[in-house]
Amino acid sequence: MPVTWDRSASVFEAAVYRKVTLRLLPYLFLCYILAYIDRVNVGFAKLQMQRDLGMSDAVYGLAAGIFFIGYFLFEIPANMMLQKIGARRWIGPIMIVWGLLSAMTMWVESARAFYLLRFLLGIVESGFFPGVILYLTFWYTEAYRARVVALFMSAIPLSGVVAGPISGWIMASTSGLGNLRAWQWLFLLEGVPACLAGIVALFLLTDHPADANWLKPAERDFLSRSLATERAAKARSTGTHHGLLDILSSGRIWILGLIYFGFVMGNYALGFWLPQVIADTISKNPLTIGWLSVIPWGAGAIAMIVVGRHSDTTGERRWHIAISGIVGALAFAASGVPGISGTLGLIALSFATIGIMCAFSTFWALPTAVLAGTGASAGIAWVNSIGNLSGYVGPYVIGAVRDSTNSMTFALLLLSASALFASLMTLWVTRTGRGRPARSVAAGGLVG
Numbered sequence: 117m118p119v120t121w122d123r124s125a126s127v128f129e130a131a132v133y134r135k136v137t138l139r140l141l142p143y144l145f146l147c148y149i150l151a152y153i154d155r156v157n158v159g160f161a162k163l164q165m166q167r168d169l170g171m172s173d174a175v176y177g178l179a180a181g182i183f184f185i186g187y188f189l190f191e192i193p194a195n196m197m198l199q200k201i202g203a204r205r206w207i208g209p210i211m212i213v214w215g216l217l218s219a220m221t222m223w224v225e226s227a228r229a230f231y232l233l234r235f236l237l238g239i240v241e242s243g244f245f246p247g248v249i250l251y252l253t254f255w256y257t258e259a260y261r262a263r264v265v266a267l268f269m270s271a272i273p274l275s276g277v278v279a280g281p282i283s284g285w286i287m288a289s290t291s292g293l294g295n296l297r298a299w300q301w302l303f304l305l306e307g308v309p310a311c312l313a314g315i316v317a318l319f320l321l322t323d324h325p326a327d328a329n330w331l332k333p334a335e336r337d338f339l340s341r342s343l344a345t346e347r348a349a350k351a352r353s354t355g356t357h358h359g360l361l362d363i364l365s366s367g368r369i370w371i372l373g374l375i376y377f378g379f380v381m382g383n384y385a386l387g388f389w390l391p392q393v394i395a396d397t398i399s400k401n402p403l404t405i406g407w408l409s410v411i412p413w414g415a416g417a418i419a420m421i422v423v424g425r426h427s428d429t430t431g432e433r434r435w436h437i438a439i440s441g442i443v444g445a446l447a448f449a450a451s452g453v454p455g456i457s458g459t460l461g462l463i464a465l466s467f468a469t470i471g472i473m474c475a476f477s478t479f480w481a482l483p484t485a486v487l488a489g490t491g492a493s494a495g496i497a498w499v500n501s502i503g504n505l506s507g508y509v510g511p512y513v514i515g516a517v518r519d520s521t522n523s524m525t526f527a528l529l530l531l532s533a534s535a536l537f538a539s540l541m542t543l544w545v546t547r548t549g550r551g552r553p554a555r556s557v558a559a560g561g562l563v564g
Contacts, residue, residue, distance in 0.1 A: 132335045136255055139330060141267055143313075143320055144248055147211060148271035150310045151244050153279045154218040154237070155183065156387035157306050160283040161221075161299040163391060163402060168297060171227060177515025179230040180388045184507035186238030191504075194243030195250055195497035202323035203251045206243060211314030214240040219307030222300035246500040249480060254324055255339065257346050259428065262481035266424025269477040272383065273420065273469060276390075276413025279306070284406020298402075369495055371545050372483055373502025378538025379476035381506035382444055382531045386412070386469055388511045393465070393524055397458030412466040416473035423474040427481065434546040436478045441539030444471025445532045452528030472535060476503075482546070506534070 158165075158180050166176050198206040217237045224230045248268065256264050286305060291298035322328045325339035390412070394405045427436040444467075450456075451464035483499050514527040 129338070132331070132338055133256070133260060135331065135335070136325075136339070137264065137267075140255065140321075141264065143316070144251075144268055145271045147207070147310075147313050147317070148245070148248070148268060149275040149278060150211075150306075150313055151214070151241060152272050152275040152387070153283075153306050154214060154310055155241065156180075156275075156384070157218075157279065157283060157302055158221075158234075159388045159391045160279075160287055160402070160406075161302050163287060163299075163395060163405070164291070164297060165224075165299040168299070169225065169227070169230075171230075173515040173518045174512070175227050175515075177388075177511040177513070179227065179234050180515075181384075181508035181511040182231050183234045183238035183241075184504045186235045187242040187504050187507070188238075188501045189242075190239045191242040191246055191501040192497040195246045198243060198247040198250060203247065204318060204321040204323055207247060207251075207321060208314045208317030210240050210243045211317060212311045213314075214244075215307045215310030215312075215314065217307075218310065219304050221307075222296070222303040242501075246497040249496050249500070254343070257342050258481075261428075262433070262478055263421075263424045263428045265480045266420050266477040269473075269480075270417045270420050273413040273416035273473050276387070277410045277417065280406040280409035280413065281403075282306075282406070284403040284409075287402035287406075368545060369483070369498060370502065371541060373499045375538045375541045375545065376476060376479060376499055376503025377506045378534045378541070379441060379444075379472055379479065380503045381510040381534045382448065382468065382472040383476065384507040385510045385514060385527070385531050386465070386472070389514055389524070389527075390465065394458075394462070396524070397461055408462065411462060412469035415466045416469035419470040420473040420477045424477055427478045433478060433481050434542055437475050437482075438539040438542045440471050440474035440478065441535050441542065442471070444468045444475060445535035445539065447471055448528050448532035448535060452525045452532065454523075454525055468531075468535075475535070475538070479542075510534075 158176070162176055165171070166173075171179075194206075194210075214237055217233060217240060221230070221233050221237075224233060249265065252261065252264055252268070283302060283306070286302045287298045289298075290296070290301040293301065296304075322330070325331065325336050325343070328336055331339070390409055391405050394408050398408060399405060423436055423440060427433060447464045447467035447470075451461045451468060456464070483495055510531075513530065514524075517527045517530070518524065
């Protein structure tokens with residue numbers, strides 16, 4: 117019997133999405149934690165590695181950020197490959213390779229080798245995050261997308277909650293063990309889990325609802341029909357399926373990429389430099405640094421889930437994104453006040469983390485609301501590519517500023533300006549939808 121939109125159908129729908137979420141999200145969530153840890157654990161390794169290898173802050177910042185050049189260059193082809201061969205055969209192998217590359221960083225002896233491994237790691241990881249965002253569109257309709265993306269992306273702040281104490285403990289406890297320095301153990305012990313998770317992907321992931329033997333036939337049919345109906349409606353409202361050339365020539369898609377650039381710049385600055393800020397202002401003990409880093413990341417994890425759910429419930433996107441970004445901008449500016457105490461600075465950075473996490477998790481409801489066909493894989497990847505270039509720019513600029521001024525003040529003010537710019541651009545690009553729900557905003561002019 118066909119599923120209708122009455123009360124019993126709503127209960128059925130909720131049960132189906134609950135089953136899908138419990139099957140997919142815990143694993144994808146864990147994978148993103150591992151990916152993010154392997155991406156930013158150089159922030160903890162820096163506390164010892166920089167001295168051992170004689171690297172300046174600028175060299176470290178360039179090595180941390182060059183990851184995103186490889187990420188940028190290969191993100192679109194990687195996402196199109198996932199759409200072609202499926203998540204199971206794509207995500208599993210790339211996780212195995214990135215775990216190996218991350219672990220190999222333990223053997224770095226020069227800046228050139230550090231640059232090379234970080235660049236290769238970026239190439240491999242370029243297929244993961246945008247791939248998962250695309251993969252979620254194979255399972256969830258727009259009405260559920262902001263909250264499920266927020267749940268998935270809460271792995272970013274939670275990786276700080278998990279990785280901080282673990283990385284701090286490794287750095288404090290393993291130096292000299294097996295004739296290895298603590299930063300070498302850090303890369304090894306945090307790279308191996310990604311390899312193991314990649315093997316699990318080969319058996320756990322299902323490419324599409326129609327292939328899910330863990331769903332009942334009626335559940336598979338409901339998901340397939342709901343998604344097909346939404347794709348058809350999306351195509352009618354936008355007038356096209358948005359092929360690759362449409363995406364690359366769309367000014368609004370480029371603007372969305374710049375908005376994401378502004379928010380991601382703050383995110384990676386926190387990921388790469390928060391341990392150093394704590395070391396400069398509160399404590400140089402690696403274990404203490406690890407535990408203190410839990411505070412901003414934990415607060416960000418809770419806030420982004422709450423804001424994502426509220427955005428879905430109200431159907432409103434632009435002000436959820438913009439206000440979150442403005443909160444982040446003000447908090448970054450406050451943390452950069454000269455002479456601010458370490459405790460107050462950490463509180464300010466906690467609010468900065470909350471603002472940035474809420475802004476860029478809810479942000480993904482905008483591009484995924486309007487992209488279909490080939491445009492879905494290419495558009496998501498292109499927006500993410502542009503945004504993640506800030507992962508290169510931010511760490512390098514902050515390192516250069518620290519080398520020049522021996523202070524984080526100007527760097528934090530730069531992060532404030534970046535978040536404010538992204539917030540104002542969000543209000544501008546969605547201005548045609550003022551007063552209308554998010555899907556009308558999207559259909560009304562985010563692609564063109």
